[in-house]
Amino acid sequence: MELTLWTYEGPPHVGAMRIASSMKDLHYILHAPQGDTYADLLFTMIERRGKRPPVTYTTFQARDLGGDTAELVKRNISESVERFKPKALLVGESCTAELIQDQPGALAKGMGFDIPIVNLELPAYSKKENWGASETFYQLIRTLLKEAANEKSKISPQRWKELGRRPKVNLLGPTLLGFRCRDDVIEIQRILSEQGIDTNVVSPLNSSPDDIKRLIDADLNICLYLEIAEASCEWLKRNFGMEYTTTIPIGIENTINFINEVHNKLDLPLTNKEELENKSKLPWYSKSVDSNYLTGKRVFIFGDGTHAIAAAKIAKEELGFEVVGLGTYSREMARKVRGIAKDLDLEALITNNYLEVEDAIKKTSPELVLGTQMERHSAKRLGIPCAVISTPMHVQDVPARYSPQMGWEGANVIFDDWVHPLMMGLEEHLIDMFKHDFEFVDGHQSHLGHTAVKSQNHEDKNKTENIESGVNEIIWTDSGKAELTKVPFFVRGKVKTNTEKYALSKGLAEISDETLYDAKAFFS
């Protein structure tokens, strides 16, 4: 048993939901009690999706447990197939259903539907969300390509030459609730098409079961997110001989490495090497003199495996920071992260406990934290600037504007997102020069918005404490004062002014709690 106040990853069936919700023509029957539907709001609220996740929850109750929950499962399967007419069906269980062992997958397979059915076994008491997403994607591909796999045709990444067409690749791994996947996919397709490489299928995001059947039309797989797609890429390699790339194109060097890897695997000559140097502004921005001040800034990095590893490389080699801490919550990627940490003379922090991460941040006293939304909150409490580099997703991580992490534009976004929370170079220099001047406000840190907010709250508090000194000479009675303190601080000033305005207009000498409510009603 493990005490958890907050967790970086949800249960594995939420990972399966990420695959199902990312795709079209797919439906997920989830044997689960009421309440598990909370997961829908991750998609409809955080991602602002205008579509419900394609998930039917069987909604069993305590009174069903003595009876026939299997019948309930079957009824939900029939109804869902009838209503949604999916081209493939995922069937699985949430944590509670796993305990009652109804085997919904086996039940579904026995019902005589002529669509592919994927029986998902996602152990809820030992695995987590990313593993569940990876396993679901893998099982789906396996089911849909099982017959083709038996034909044992090998796919050479160079076959495009014989077939007399441009090379074609698949982009695997982008999902809903994945960090900036929506934009990464656009950026990578743009880079590939500049090189004369076509995209065959992007999956799971916006793909269908039919698209998955077409995966083997490509010459090469691009594994964009190891957490989600590595297992699938491995299976496609084992069964079809399909090669896949392992370089994650985040940062300048890795974007170039990625382009090289793709070209090497496809045996496609890279003709515009020099051009690549100027595709992103990051190298010049990093070289420009203002960035001198970034040199040796101490950064602490924590996130999923893919983004934490990428961040460590960019921080050290492309921005000239000093990495003072590196960690991940992705146990599946622990070995890789440990390796990178070792190269940096660090010991990797592998944990799912945000309090341990906060402690590590405190101990290393960094000048910048690159983490998840949770580290953003921890850093805020510690007064350290922070940029978010990884899931778990927050509504802020789905920006309206185009903001990938991958490729050239990704590098631009990263430069801005990581450097802006820091005090700008010239500004830091000036403050150092002028800090003894009387105009200088102690603790001035324009880059830390929250510090400014804090002092404002403080002012508000002072204001209400000095209620008596109101300029209008209206007396606030004890009940009035007490009522005013109950008003949230951010509107308290307005309520006070309005109430006084109201009292003046009515010629009242004092303000009681009732006056406050009278005024509220008057102005509403």
Added chain:
Amino acid sequence: MNKVEFYKETGPREVFCGLTSIVWLHRRMPDAFFLVVGSRTCAHLIQSAAGVMIFAEPRFGTAILEEKDLAGLADAHEELDKVVNDLIARRPEIKTLFLVGSCPSEVIKLDLATVAEKLNKRFLGRVQFLNYSGSGIETTFTQGEDGALKALIPLMESTDEEKLLIVGTIANNVEDRFKKIFKNIGINNVESFPPRQSTDLPKIGTNTKVLLTQPYLSDTVRDLQHRGCEILYAPFPLGIEGSTKWLLAAAEAFKIPALKVHEVIAPLANRARQAMESHKKILKGKNLFLLPESQLEISLARFLHNECEMNLIEVGTPYLNKELMEEELNLLPENTKIVEGQHVENQLDRVRESQPDLVVCGMGLANPLEAEGIHTKWSIEMVFSPIHGIDQAADLAGLFSRPLKRNQILTTKTLATHK
């Protein structure tokens, strides 16, 4: 009872489970900690519903069952012991610790009552341990509070003193208002349950008259009756009408003439009516469809119809306790369609067919309905906002008028929705 139409529906549901009520219970009792004994799903549910990240450390958490805990039960008890010890060491200010059962802990029949009993002996005088179930197989959303309150009742001492006990979590400022109004009416001995401190429990007995602020407290009511308390049946204090009748029920029990109540609340009601005008203009004549979730649906329907003149297409409710709801049902217009339970797909079909002007629903459904051009108000806001009492009637109406008003303001009528 008048002629409302009742229907029952079963099928897939789109509602929260009882664990969600921890989100407001922990705020009401800042000296209590809520420890869910459950799975990663439970932890993820609560953090998704509660915005946990804003706290340095929240006063709720989950002891996550792992594979090794499922192998043998004795083991699970020991493990839970360890988690509790760590927690108490870390948070010495905690006075009451609720062990909250979940779907998996109920299915494996983890005996939290026995665990709580043992812990009570060990931590005697320092921390009190209670248990209840917030599992989705037994409870819906707000019902979790029913379980938590029921668990507190055995700790309440007995008294013969005559008092009014208002039962159900309400915002602190609303509670203060109610107490003031009761005082003005002439009822001076008024206490609240749950209290603001978990250790500051009111005493109860045969001269305790219970007035409910929330409609989801069936089990709590039963146990209070067993302790001799008298339950005052009334509509719930939402809107002017509900709040007035609610106050009148208390006055009648304390033999205070109705005239006195009307005298006290007349100015309040007048200004509330005035404040409601702008909202009523927007809501009047609009068609309303309530999906089941918070259990407040029937009271809200009554308020929105009787005081805001909305038309009721369908009123969903997770479950129906006709005894507690009788006074509310009597106030509903004839032929109101009340649907108990849910088949979410069929219900959404009915929403689409009837094309209501406003749908009250959970957060999982709100944006998808908006994308179809149907305006929504998410129901979870009702349990986080101060909406009770005459003084809040306009605010309550405002929760429903805002989405409609917003639609009038936004000039882009055909928003390209991200589907």
